[in-house]
Amino acid sequence: MCFARDEDLVGIEDNAEKLKLWLLRDLEENNKKKKATVWGMGGVGKTTLVNHVYKIVKLDFDAAAWVTVSMNYQIDDLLKKIAREFGIPFDASNMEMTNLVLAIRSYLDGKRYILVLDDMWEMNVWISIMDVFPSNCISRFIFTTRKYEVASFATEKCVIKLEPLGDNNSWKLFCMLVFRNNGDYMCPLELKDLSIKFLQKCKGLPIAIQWIARLLSYKPPTTSVWKNVHDELVLQSTKNVIPGIDVILKVSLEDLTYELKNCFLHCTIFPEDYLLKRKRLIRHWITAGFIKEVENKTLEEVAEGCLNELVNRSLLEVVKKNEFGRVKHCRMHDIVYLVALDKAKEECFGNVYKGQETFSLDSTRRLSIQSTGTKTSHESFSNSVTKYQSSATHIRAVYAFTSHVDIDMLRPVIASSHLLSTLDLEGCQIKKLPNEVFDLFNLRFLGLRYTGIEILPEAVGRLQNLEVLDALFTPLSSFPKGVGKLKRLWFLYACTLHKGPNLLWYGGIKVPRTITNLTGLHNLETIEASLETLSDVASLTVLRAFLVCNVKREHASNLCKAVKNMRHLVHLTIATSDNENQILPLEALDLPGTLSKLVLQGCLEKERMPQIISSWLQLKSLTKLSLISSKLDEVSFSSLMELRDLCYLELVQAYDGKKLYFSESSFPRLQRLGIFSATQLNQVQIEEGALENLEELRFNNCPNLECIPHGIEYLTAIEELYLENVAEELVEKLIKQESGVNEFNEELAKISHIKLIFVMSTEKKYRKRIVPLRVKELTG
Template identity: 50%
Template sequence: MILKVSMEDLSYDLKNCFLHCALSQEDYVVKRKRTVRQWIAAGFIREKEENRTLEEVAEGYLAELVNRSLLQVVKRNHFGRLKHCRMHDVIRLLALNKAKEECFGKVYDGSAATGAFSVEGARRISVQGGNVEQLSRSGATQLRALLVFERCIDIDLLKPILTSSNLLSMLDLQGTRIKMLPDEVFNLFNLRYLGLRGTEIESLPEAVGRLQNLEVLDAWDSKLTYLPKNVVKPQKLRYLYIYVHGAFEIGVKVPNDIQHLVGLRALQCVKATPKFLREVAALTELRSFSAYLVRTEHSADLSNAIIKMSHLVHLVLVTDADDEVLQLEGLYLPPTLSWLGLAGQLEKTWMHQHFSFWSHLNSLTRLELSFSSIDEQNFSCLFVLHGLLFLVLLKAFEGKRLDFYAGSFPKLKHLWVWGATHLNQVGIEEGAMQNLVELFFIDCPELKILPDGIKHLAALEKLLLKDTSEELVEKLRRREIQMNAAKI
């Protein structure tokens, strides 16, 4: 009764968000970003407060469901932000009964016990069984969402439902083994969310241009290496996620005229070309942007594009090759930036000055540098990043000594130094990195002694030394033996 009262007390929009989570499988891990995108596409989120985006309102709803104990926190990210959550079995059972009672949605498991399953009256169907023959014979004129959780499914058996579901706004096929979408999908004029994450889809037809109301196209971790020309026609597109394993080296090909998608918030893992970089400058609403195969000659177009992305939060730039110079002179990074990843050589003649210009990046919490050729002097310039929580140096530091002075990186919690082949000494002054929790040194063969001053890291919980010198490993082994002997 207490739980039922708690559910009845939810506002209309919050109740819809809660019941939507209940349509997932039992013990299913609800992911924040995906859930937020689905809630927005479903129309559950409306901007109610000034200066709050739809995404911020949605995350507020998720936090409220956690605070009401209707969702349990499974994982937070490195910054303490909610990442994954789960619904308790008892709460899910009550929620599913409520969803059925209010015609919000039903679960179809494909078992014989399901009997003559009908979708009539249900506005949302969660498919959690591979046998969809019964489902395909049901009418679906009122269906708004079709969520498929079964990996092995015959997509052709869903054609009758897709044909009759003129109101369908959400089709999520995440994780299924489908290789091709049926033509019926592209007749769904009201479709706002198309989820192809983790599928085996290799290409999309030009018919995708008919989905004029599409807001989310999520093909992350699929086999999609290029986008059709007509993908620029659904001008309501808000999120465009495309990534293939190995595409970090080649990037995903994006068609011309990308500038028409002026409402786009996310565009990731795309191949940089001069024409594309000139067009992407028009996408001023971007929050997340990553470009690959960047070359030195792209510098002017790239700088011009990024300077116009005044809301940018996540930026990743990867060069064509490890020794390609990532020319950032004249590049002004927006103060809204929270995550920055740079992979490529940085020009030493301006590195010192440019790092100093980053002092305005008060929101920057994560910095990943790869193949940057940073030396001792240039590294100290990064101390201007007072808000940094996570720092990764991947084959980026080429000096012999790494020093952390008193007051440096006051909020840093995670430091990963990877592939520093010449590093042989680390110095940590008292008052440096006072909140450091994790310290990793990986593939640093010349590191023969523990960091000098490591005792000052009072908050340190985890020290990882991997592929360092045998001399250091042996010292630690002897120290461990001595400590165990002392306990005995």
């Protein structure tokens, strides 16, 4: 799902209203199932239309999910996506499909839900999964597709065929994008003829108009410059996807700088419709050498600028932003993907292996393994590598996107590819790396996240050029001494994941004394604290992120000295040992002014809270604070309200008081507030003028919270309220009107201005949305 900009929504108003009415009509009727379809050629705006409507109507349902299907779907993967998007907990590695089907059916049973299946290519997709969904529900399904056969599954008269934009809407969209810096969006007279010629090339397709318009928006608005771009369009040949569209995209690609073009083509090594994570992309780009140094900027900042540039040019679509408004996940449009994939093959940038029995490495420089196929396919692949041994030496990177990679299958590639700089095996079910890996002198990126790797041998020290070693969420318990020889290392990641009844927490990794050699490290997580280790990490003065766990009182001095030396820290996490009474040694902690995210797990010394918070007041960049097991009370919590720059505050098993009070003008910038496992909490008071920018409020596992927060009606910016595992009395007050009792409800009146309100109970497997419309009806 993409974040459609306002300017992308030209010409869809009538269809949007029609689709919205279909979805919301008859919502009160029992057992009412509807299927709506939007179909048309690629790039015509199907996803943009449905996304626009979905964001509006999903607030009227108890459960909502958006899943992109794509051409090469697998039923089990599709069901996992559906479960994940609905927020259904399941064990992806162990759960059988039968149990997953039961989990989905049980979760949706009795609910009012909506599901979007975007980009369906075959009728069999729906036929294969339709029986998964319970029939005793009010349900809405929306399909987007390029094929009429798929569109015909819709409920009678619930079909929209999207056509290309007409001349007027094409012109409006073009001008809004190209001349967005002009207050009136007017096209200069001298550019009008050329603008019309550009639009003729676009054939009314919004995606083509976006590409060419954003390309032109980066150019000086002169006739000569625009004519050069038009001449380039005329010279290009067409051979792919939609006539004319590939030409426009290729011209857009040619306009990219060398670095940007490499970053963009790199995205083709991921499978179609893959969720691209900002941090992973940035690390790949840096270690591949695509990112060049810029004065006064880190390589990460330059790389993030490249990502934003690709988004601004409509070459990547934003799927999700983080709490700071930065891109978190993005995706490549399927048409963009197909054209870019051809370009990547044409330039020998990369090639994709999907288990085919005939496969040639040729002179490709990057190999993306997206399926391993049959045993015959394995043999064919190995034979191909052996046959094209000289070609394999050109390979710079190997990426695996399937868990069933046979490590023996990769041996010939690794053994032949002495220039290999990236080996990313994230998610592969391997327990041991072949010895050939440690002969890869040029290796810069070694990705082992979510693998079964238990031990790294001393031979890892031979990887002298390694810059990223990512072993997060593996059984690895310690790094060998050889890690200290990796003096070019920037990112060192490893941790184990532990699950408790109400809490997830990370376990640390033991690091050797040779860690002192890694003076160029930017990120180090998550390490096991000891006196020696905390003394050693004091030499890592350029760290941006530092995560340490199992901190004890006797570590206080060494920890404070280490952090004092880290004057570039942006993210700091400190967790105590499992001992609940272990107090975090914070009184002497000198935090750098660059810090923006602070996570503390452990008991805070209440008497010293005013002094501790006072030392944090100079942290103007600190916008996110998470406190876990802190044992705060009414008095110590009041000290936190001095932190006026916080945008995100999370308290997890951190508050032991009965009353939570927010004074006037407290937390003026806070946007999200989460209170988890506050078992004594029974009253929340919000003074007028407090939390004036709060958008989301969550209470989870607060069993004594019997009333809606007093003063919640003052929160004019709030849009979402979540109440999970709160007191039964509160739940009954909120859902009383669902039973048909038509009377004034004081609790509902307080929250009538909130768009999205959810009440949930884990024990009773209960999840219900309180509809604001009904609230307003009851309160008159």
